[in-house]
Amino acid sequence: MKDALILELERQLKLKDFKLNSLLEITTGINTNQSVVQLIMIYEFILKEQLGFEKFILFNKQDIWEPLIKTGFKGKVKQIDVERDLMRFKDITMIESSHLEMLNEFDVVIPVYHKEKPLAFLLIKGIKEENLRASRSLDSLNFIQTLTNIIVVAIENKRMAKQSLKQERIKKELEVASEMQKMLFPTDLPSDKRIDLAATHRARHEVGGDYYDFIPLNDEEFIVCIADVSGKGISAAMLMANFQATIRTLYNYQRFDLEFLIGELNKKVMRSAKGEKFITFFIAQYNSTTRRLKYVNAGHNHPILTNGRKATFLDKGCVGLGMFDEIPFIEPDEITIPPNSTLVLYTDGVVELENEEGEYYETDRLIKLIHSFYPLKMEDLNNLIFSKLDEWRGKKDPDDDTAILSCRIF
Numbered sequence: 001m002k003d004a005l006i007l008e009l010e011r012q013l014k015l016k017d018f019k020l021n022s023l024l025e026i027t028t029g030i031n032t033n034q035s036v037v038q039l040i041m042i043y044e045f046i047l048k049e050q051l052g053f054e055k056f057i058l059f060n061k062q063d064i065w066e067p068l069i070k071t072g073f074k075g076k077v078k079q080i081d082v083e084r085d086l087m088r089f090k091d092i093t094m095i096e097s098s099h100l101e102m103l104n105e106f107d108v109v110i111p112v113y114h115k116e117k118p119l120a121f122l123l124i125k126g127i128k129e130e131n132l133r134a135s136r137s138l139d140s141l142n143f144i145q146t147l148t149n150i151i152v153v154a155i156e157n158k159r160m161a162k163q164s165l166k167q168e169r170i171k172k173e174l175e176v177a178s179e180m181q182k183m184l185f186p187t188d189l190p191s192d193k194r195i196d197l198a199a200t201h202r203a204r205h206e207v208g209g210d211y212y213d214f215i216p217l218n219d220e221e222f223i224v225c226i227a228d229v230s231g232k233g234i235s236a237a238m239l240m241a242n243f244q245a246t247i248r249t250l251y252n253y254q255r256f257d258l259e260f261l262i263g264e265l266n267k268k269v270m271r272s273a274k275g276e277k278f279i280t281f282f283i284a285q286y287n288s289t290t291r292r293l294k295y296v297n298a299g300h301n302h303p304i305l306t307n308g309r310k311a312t313f314l315d316k317g318c319v320g321l322g323m324f325d326e327i328p329f330i331e332p333d334e335i336t337i338p339p340n341s342t343l344v345l346y347t348d349g350v351v352e353l354e355n356e357e358g359e360y361y362e363t364d365r366l367i368k369l370i371h372s373f374y375p376l377k378m379e380d381l382n383n384l385i386f387s388k389l390d391e392w393r394g395k396k397d398p399d400d401d402t403a404i405l406s407c408r409i410f
């Protein structure tokens with residue numbers, strides 16, 4: 001009797017030593033910042049070589065549930081659906097009989113939860129009975145559960161840290177992209193006796209797909225334009241940067257009529273976006289001597305031309321760029337600009353801005369605002385418009401980029 005008691009105490013002591021050494025091995029690996037692969041190897045060694053498990057699978061959820069470790073198992077793990085087959089196990093459970101044949105190949109399922117959130121499920125089978133440390137007692141299974149919890153949380157923390165670093169890198173890249181995009185917008189807009197120009201742009205995220213430009217051709221003529229790429233984010237910003245560079249390059253070397261320019265830009269957008277995105281675009285060329293303005297509206301929100309009392313829309317043109325390999329027809333227009341007229345170019349983020357009730361700001365409200373504060377300088381008018389837009393949306397975040405280019409022609 002005494003010998004049996006001594007043997008049991010020795011067994012318990014060895015088991016405690018084993019547990020402490022296993023925990024020490026795992027925590028040392030974590031504290032020395034070993035890789036996920038190395039941590040998995042330590043865990044697998046403990047289960048297989050020290051505890052004597054011949055067959056086990058550890059399911060862990062990243063984006064989807066998938067096996068993190070698969071030892072002694074050659075079958076198709078896909079036959080086990082964690083959501084369907086394992087989520088019902090809340091505690092350590094011996095598998096006696098299951099409707100799923102594959103589960104019957106295992107002896108026990110050990111779930112790992114954190115605040116009722118499932119982190120992992122360990123299926124195990126096969127213990128070498130002669131291995132003292134391989135006891136099937138609940139105490140040993142609880143220890144395995146603890147060990148699994150530690151390793152799974154450590155791996156999850158590593159993933160989160162890696163994701164955090166990745167997000168930080170993306171954030172810095174977006175900040176650089178945002179600064180580069182700001183450099184594409186003209187900063188020195190004229191305000192003199194002939195014209196007063198001002199522009200305001202607000203991207204929903206760090207970078208956006210809205211664009212405006214002012215291109216002086218000579219002392220008498222200039223180009224104003226505005227554009228909006230379908231879709232948002234980096235891909236839209238890159239397409240728009242390419243688009244702007246194309247316009248600038250074309251005008252640096254040669255003068256084109258607007259119909260030819262629209263055709264060339266459409267080809268460029270088709271090559272760059274491959275039909276996955278399109279651009280709405282408005283471009284106008286103004287001659288201050290003749291007071292004639294030529295324009296083409298390629299599917300863009302209709303710019304507003306007003307004298308402060310009556311507004312007209314510049315709506316002649318064609319479909320958006322990048323919708324067809326060749327634009328079916330282009331209908332340019334040419335008009336005379338009366339003195340003291342105002343031309344307001346804007347993107348859909350202005351008139352389609354929603355308030356908390358889901359109502360759009362709409363064009364009529366924009367025209368009324370312009371008429372109510374018509375004497376203002378263009379910069380002040382733009383600031384007022386954006387202030388009113390902020391009041392309109394309230395606490396609702398904007399869904400789109402927003403740009404306004406205002407031009408008073410004296």
